[in-house]
């Protein structure tokens with residue numbers, strides 16, 4: 001479970017978060033919506049302590065992450081996969097290197113383990129046929145072909161999938177997606193939505209999805225939180241979101257969606 005308690009964060013005189021309270025229970029998919037620049041990415045970065053709050057606290061699995069030392073924080077971060085806004089792949093690296101870099105940098109140098117994990121996550125995101133028998137030669141050519149590709153050889157949808165595959169390395173409990181469908185055509189967006197929903201149910205990951213895309217919200221969200229003026233202005237199911245008469249929400253849905 002993730003809990004944000006009265007989170008405040010300013011940059012200079014810009015008060016971005018002004019008392020965020022939010023709980024994400026395990027097993028849930030929560031979508032976070034809100035206008036551009038309202039602090040959605042900033043909020044997400046607090047949960048992995050890429051940013052530290054001015055006041056307030058972030059609790060992951062009952063632990064206040066501000067209290068963790070370097071090693072424990074690193075360990076805690078391994079339970080969270082992060083799909084960054086815009087996929088953020090390294091252009092000069094191959095698909096394989098992009099996927100396993102975190103594991104490698106964490107000290108795993110056994111090529112067999114790295115290779116096995118790359119196959120597992122690339123299959124999990126649908127870039128390889130889903131095979132249960134390890135190392136079957138049947139799809140060897142497909143795998144070798146894919147693993148050597150560079151991000152520039154891939155379509156936008158495939159790049160997003162590689163970004164998701166990287167987040168799944170090490171079987172995290174939580175996966176955060178920052179705008180996973182932005183910039184994709186509607187069909188590819190729907191495929192990514194299906195992937196997010198599939199991973200949530202098959203791998204039982206708890207998902208936190210920042211999105212502008214209300215189709216995604218209705219497809220994947222168990223709950224929705226809308227940020228406005230630095231607080232959670234609305235929290236509820238997608239149906240409750242649609243039915244609410246809260247003026248801020250109504251305005252947002254009319255003007256921005």
Ligand SMILES: Nc1ncnc2c1ncn2[C@@H]1O[C@H](COP(=O)(O)OP(=O)(O)OP(=O)(O)O)[C@@H](O)[C@H]1O
Pocket residue numbers: 011014016034035036037038039040041042043085
């Ligand atoms: N490291 C930083 N230093 C200074 N200002 C920052 C920093 N990170 C974010 N901000 C500011 O905080 C505000 C919220 O940024 P954030 O990236 O969270 O917006 P967002 O809701 O994710 O927007 P978008 O939908 O466009 O991605 C913005 O005004 C941004 O300029």
Ligand SMILES: [Mg+2]
Pocket residue numbers: 040041042085178
């Ligand atoms: Mg953002």
